[in-house]
Amino acid sequence: MCGIIGSTGEAATLNDLVEGLARLEYRGYDSAGVAVARADGTLERIRAVDGTGSLRLLAELAKDRSDGYIAGLGHTRWATHGRVTTDNAHPHMDCSGEVGVVHNGIVENFRELKEELEQAGHVFSSQTDTEVIAHLLESYLKDGLSLKDAVMSSVARLRGAMSFVAINAKDPKVMVATKRMAPLIVGKGDKANFVASDIPAILGKADVFYQIGDDQVVTVSPEAIELFDLAGKPFELKEIVVEWDLEAAARGGFRDFMSKEIFEQPNAVRDSLVGRMNAKGEIALDEMRLDPEELRKINKIFIVGCGTSYHAGMVAKYAVEHWTRIPTELDISSEFRYRDPVLDQQTLVIGVSQSGETLDTMAAMNEAALLGAKTLVVSNVMGSSMARAADAALYTRAGPEIGVAATKTHTAQISALMLLALYLAQVRHSLYPSEISDIYSEMLRLPDKIDEVLVGDAAIEEVAQSMATVKKFYFIGRHVGYPVALEGALKLKEISYLPAEGYPAGELKHGPIAMIDSDAVVFGIVTRTRLWEKMISNIEEVRVRGAKIVLIANNGDVESISLGDAVFEVPQTHPLLAPILDVIPLQLFAYHLAVALGHDVDRPRNLAKTVTVE
Numbered sequence: 001m002c003g004i005i006g007s008t009g010e011a012a013t014l015n016d017l018v019e020g021l022a023r024l025e026y027r028g029y030d031s032a033g034v035a036v037a038r039a040d041g042t043l044e045r046i047r048a049v050d051g052t053g054s055l056r057l058l059a060e061l062a063k064d065r066s067d068g069y070i071a072g073l074g075h076t077r078w079a080t081h082g083r084v085t086t087d088n089a090h091p092h093m094d095c096s097g098e099v100g101v102v103h104n105g106i107v108e109n110f111r112e113l114k115e116e117l118e119q120a121g122h123v124f125s126s127q128t129d130t131e132v133i134a135h136l137l138e139s140y141l142k143d144g145l146s147l148k149d150a151v152m153s154s155v156a157r158l159r160g161a162m163s164f165v166a167i168n169a170k171d172p173k174v175m176v177a178t179k180r181m182a183p184l185i186v187g188k189g190d191k192a193n194f195v196a197s198d199i200p201a202i203l204g205k206a207d208v209f210y211q212i213g214d215d216q217v218v219t220v221s222p223e224a225i226e227l228f229d230l231a232g233k234p235f236e237l238k239e240i241v242v243e244w245d246l247e248a249a250a251r252g253g254f255r256d257f258m259s260k261e262i263f264e265q266p267n268a269v270r271d272s273l274v275g276r277m278n279a280k281g282e283i284a285l286d287e288m289r290l291d292p293e294e295l296r297k298i299n300k301i302f303i304v305g306c307g308t309s310y311h312a313g314m315v316a317k318y319a320v321e322h323w324t325r326i327p328t329e330l331d332i333s334s335e336f337r338y339r340d341p342v343l344d345q346q347t348l349v350i351g352v353s354q355s356g357e358t359l360d361t362m363a364a365m366n367e368a369a370l371l372g373a374k375t376l377v378v379s380n381v382m383g384s385s386m387a388r389a390a391d392a393a394l395y396t397r398a399g400p401e402i403g404v405a406a407t408k409t410h411t412a413q414i415s416a417l418m419l420l421a422l423y424l425a426q427v428r429h430s431l432y433p434s435e436i437s438d439i440y441s442e443m444l445r446l447p448d449k450i451d452e453v454l455v456g457d458a459a460i461e462e463v464a465q466s467m468a469t470v471k472k473f474y475f476i477g478r479h480v481g482y483p484v485a486l487e488g489a490l491k492l493k494e495i496s497y498l499p500a501e502g503y504p505a506g507e508l509k510h511g512p513i514a515m516i517d518s519d520a521v522v523f524g525i526v527t528r529t530r531l532w533e534k535m536i537s538n539i540e541e542v543r544v545r546g547a548k549i550v551l552i553a554n555n556g557d558v559e560s561i562s563l564g565d566a567v568f569e570v571p572q573t574h575p576l577l578a579p580i581l582d583v584i585p586l587q588l589f590a591y592h593l594a595v596a597l598g599h600d601v602d603r604p605r606n607l608a609k610t611v612t613v614e
């Protein structure tokens with residue numbers, strides 16, 4: 001899951017590549033590099049390996065070196081094959097140093113290709129799978145093929161999910177790019193054209209954005225952008241509607257993207273919810289491509305997702321089953337297709353993916369489609385690979401999320417999934433119209449309630465700072481409080497690097513309670529639901545064993561408040577909507593603890609924003 005970019009044209013500069021890479025950094029930052037084709041027919045490569053400082057170092061090395069720039073490629077790496085070294089940093093080149101390649105994804109059959117190419121005399125200088133692409137291209141170019149035809153012939157030989165961009169110093173204006181189950185888009189600017197892993201990388205430089213389909217090849221020169229299938233048949237370019245601006249992708253005065261994104265939640269939730277009810281008082285999900293008649297036939301639902309998206313899916317399972325009475329299963333995407341799930345034409349598989357590019361979720365959805373199920377994706381990225389492949393797409397409107405730890409997209413996902421659950425209940429008549437409109441009205445009050453939660457930020461910061469030496473955290477909840485507990489633990493783990501476990505509170509006494517002692521901090525979700533009393537008993541159980549207790553409780557709920565060493569208060573809402581409010585203090589706690597520990601919250605170690613490898 002690396003970030004790739006390429007630019008060509010009169011107005012293109014090396015600086016565009018470096019700036020674009022900075023906006024792609026969430027995809028990985030083990031190393032960074034560029035290859036620049038100059039007017040003198042050379043391809044110059046600059047690479048930097050400095051962990052989270054790689055891009056800063058690259059920017060220094062690349063400073064003032066745009067002279068003679070014709071076109072170039074850039075890459076920010078999340079290492080899969082080959083250690084984090086300069087030799088393994090992209091771009092990679094062929095034997096002659098004339099062909100440059102940047103690549104995202106994995107060439108699964110690289111070993112056999114490498115052997116074949118080495119036998120034919122090619123000399124490799126890295127341990128990466130990527131380098132086989134450069135040498136394959138070289139061999140096809142030697143056979144007299146154009147770069148476009150060489151890419152087409154190479155793609156036919158490569159196995160795995162990937163995207164790559166190639167350039168040939170002999171004809172440097174023309175970049176050739178392709179993708180298969182990995183993100184890649186094209187951008188057209190006034191005097192320069194671009195390819196990139198995602199839109200924010202070239203926002204402000206390109207004005208029009210185009211999709212590339214799987215196993216399509218695009219040629220990008222300053223004059224033209226042309227799309228083909230692997231047989232060379234031309235395809236019409238499909239524009240992507242982009243509503244984001246450059247400012248939305250920048251920090252806007254916040255210390256980092258994560259805090260900005262936490263504070264953007266009122267808008268992210270509002271934008272994902274407004275305008276979803278028509279004049280007749282019905283939920284109207286305009287972008288849905290599934291016919292209500294088809295939805296009435298559904299008799300089983302699976303929800304699949306990874307990480308934070310999986311937790312949003314878990315909240316949705318409770319609502320979908322409760323409001324529609326359709327049996328609903330929840331699966332971690334990477335497990336789903338290997339467990340032989342029972343699906344047919346009356347099954348709906350809902351994929352939850354902020355990026356719409358996570359390989360495990362995409363593969364789970366593809367498997368579901370192959371087995372005849374209907375597929376629907378909930379994604380934050382219009383035109384993402386999953387959104388295009390699925391039968392239907394429902395978009396969250398959270399705006400670009402740059403911080404690796406998902407925050408605003410999580411609450412937007414739960415909001416969108418709740419809308420979907422209500423929509424299913426509406427088409428299947430399992431709730432009265434008045435019940436649906438009451439719940440929707442309460443959903444529209446959530447942005448103001450989130451604002452109220454955010455007011456508690458300074459108090460949460462103080463508690464987090466006081467816990468900077470704590471070494472073990474537990475998060476417990478029941479019913480929809482359970483996914484909140486899991487998400488609280490995940491946020492803490494990924495940016496603080498501390499052991500943190502989320503449990504269904506009722507399960508504690510079946511084992512985990514043995515770990516509780518006075519060194520432990522236990523977070524409990526005790527907002528008022530049907531299970532509040534049981535939750536309170538579970539809190540008592542850990543309290544008497546010496547743990548420090550932090551509670552997420554409703555405003556002014558003195559009974560709950562009296563049990564906590566610290567309490568983060570949130571307004572009351574519909575019990576099934578409560579996770580949207582309850583999770584926010586946990587995001588803030590994780591954020592402030594990580595800052596207190598001196599960690600880079602936007603770029604946590606070992607992680608990448610979008611995981612496009614299995």
Ligand code: M6R
Pocket residue numbers: 306307308309310352353354355356357358361404405406407494607609610611
């Ligand atoms: O783009 P997706 O929603 O498919 O990503 C899924 C997970 O990789 C993602 O939620 C991950 O767990 C985040 N780092 C959580 O903060």
